[in-house]
Amino acid sequence: MTEPVISVRDLRVEFVTRKGILRAIDGVSFDIMPGEVLGVVGESGAGKSVTGSAIIGLIEPPGRIAGGEIRLHGQRIDNLDPESLRRIRGRKIAMIFQDPLTSLNPLYRVGEQLVETILTHTDLGPAAARARAIELLNEVGIPAPERRIDGYPHEFSGGMRQRVVIALALCAEPDFIVADEPTTALDVSVQAQIIALIRKLCRERGTAVMLVTHDMGVIAETADRVAVMYAGRVAEIGPVRDVVKHPLHPYAKGLMGAIPTLEAEADRLVQIPGSMPRLSNIPQGCAFNPRCDRVFDRCRVERPDPDIPRFGLEGEAPLMPGHRVACHLYTRNPVENAS
């Protein structure tokens, strides 16, 4: 059996603030296999970026990893000293952020930044590194790379810059990439190109990718599996087809129905009442319970963990392996639930 590239178990991240300790991530677990794209969706503040930062080792005070384990190829990386962490971060793990300018230094030519990264993380010499940089720019779809390599970041359009950032992320041939909203700042036509690029690179190189976005459409096109986050927890996780087409968790269902599509005929969008709770005020039991139209007594006291759904609700698709839902509706007999 193949080993996961990244394995996250029961992750907890806290921020120490004047108002007390805020738990931003509370018991998140998932694996990502080689060549697999795990999409992470959820509304702003759900904890997507903090989860990504925790894996990369970029949580800084007042934040801290307060519990759980993160493993890369079976080895723990959540408790490494800063030096070892930095080495892993360059070589084995790379990241792509929403704003390409956070990853590019405006004062240096694009080529210089690529070559330096290649020299640091591989055994190539300067000439070979430059050739490799041109090859990478070509691979991410920059036209005339041998000419563009000597340009400065501001000479590239937004979409081209994001391609450069992806090339930069690929320099060290990492095993794992965290891409946090990589297409959110881009126009749809460019977004589609970047999505296709990430998908292709991941397939060809066997890189594992954690793709964070609030855009369900992007997930549907790119991811193999998807995790829906709510209030720092995973509400539902499973193969992308199952979760997008047949969401089980009441929040995931609401979220899908709320999105206008190019096909739907509905006159009104599904509306989830209320809004996501503040970290200082997460409800007891199921975090979604004050907004849930299926809530029952148990939801207010006992927290549901992501689990294989034992019971389907009437009219719902057969349950798929690998699909996990954190909702009491699926852990008990539906007849009991009705009471």
Next chain:
Amino acid sequence: MMAQTKPSETFVEVRDLKRVFDVSRPWLNRVIERQPKAFLKAVDGLSFDIRRGETFALVGESGSGKSTVARMAVGLLPVTAGSVLIDGVSMTDVKDSQTRQQLRKRIQMIFQDPYASLNPRWRVERIIAEPIHAFGLLKGEQVTARVGELLTLVGLHPDDGRKYPHEFSGGQRQRIAIARALASSAEFIVCDEPTSALDVSVQAQILNLMRDLQKEFGLTYLFISHNLAVVRHMADRIGVMYLGRLVEISEGKRLFSAPRHPYTRMLLDAVPDLGMTGRQRQMVAGEIPNPINPPSGCTFHPRCPLANERCKREPPAMLDGVACHAVQEGRVS
């Protein structure tokens, strides 16, 4: 309060609208670096009508000129040429300024960023009452009652009027902006990306609210968004913009079932497919060119699979809802 809706009546008429920005470097730099003056045609000859009580949407990628049209339509930005007529009154002709002043209260705008459009130092009740005072519509107790009524209308509580904008979430702030727009009983509301900064579940709440209010008060919307799915959900008719020009105007759903202009087709192909139908798509090539130096002829020609010599020379005119030589020559269905 109820507007009489006569559905086929033209309410807004935009004719040959143009806006040019001077984007030259400062004079001294130009002289030293020997650069000529530079102009950017943000909106380059736009014409469309909006019927009373309908939602007309403008879609297009960043920089296509949507917000510039919006700001000219409400009179926030002077036009370079062309005209905007609202209920027969010109928003652009200076001689009309008296009647225009009267029209002002019937027009309101909602912006993408509810944080920036609400005065952070004012209580919500004062923000919402501002148009009421500005147009001298009501006095004293009546104002308080009206503000409470408006807050309830947009799904907030009358007591929320005592609070400040920062005490609300993004979606709630957009509700406040909508309440303010309704305060002067506006009939025409220009909405520039009203939900683009919001999460999908909050977006659904706001879009549903906007539709409910439209039904209740017979509102006319100019609705601007870069999100095609949102536009499809909201609009009766849609105009697609590219580099300051309209390339296609269509009845809402038809734009999606039978797109005609090559750019419209490209945009639709690029939308990530939530339905996962596995539909075949043609990969989009290239990006929007620099608007300071737009391509000659049809400005879409460098990205268009159907471009020929004529396209490079001659800008296509809008004919029967589409501005494209290939369509007009019958080279595409």
